[in-house]
Amino acid sequence: MSTDSAVLTSHLNVVLSRIKLEIDSTASANPTNAFQSVKVENGTVKFYATTNQSGTVIGSFDLPNSISLDQAATKLVNNFVFSAATYPNATNPN
Numbered sequence: 001m002s003t004d005s006a007v008l009t010s011h012l013n014v015v016l017s018r019i020k021l022e023i024d025s026t027a028s029a030n031p032t033n034a035f036q037s038v039k040v041e042n043g044t045v046k047f048y049a050t051t052n053q054s055g056t057v058i059g060s061f062d063l064p065n066s067i068s069l070d071q072a073a074t075k076l077v078n079n080f081v082f083s084a085a086t087y088p089n090a091t092n093p094n
Helices: 003-029
Strands: 037-041 044-048 057-062 067-069 076-078
Touching: none
Parallel strands: none
Antiparallel strands: 037 044, 044 057, 067 076
């Protein structure tokens, strides 16, 4: 691992630990503000304070256009792009 990579990893670990600390302190100080469930909808990840993905969205972020949720809604994947060169004699599913 290069020095630059080690420094970046170190900084990322500090940021992630601060985010975790913030989430933990918010959850213990005011559990109604802690997120309990997450839903991905139309390329936006939404956080809810309820366990059933309802009510007010307490936080959200948009996924990059090149990423979406798979059909089983279990993981994020790169969007499929049909290519006749890659799939000769195949029908474009789009």
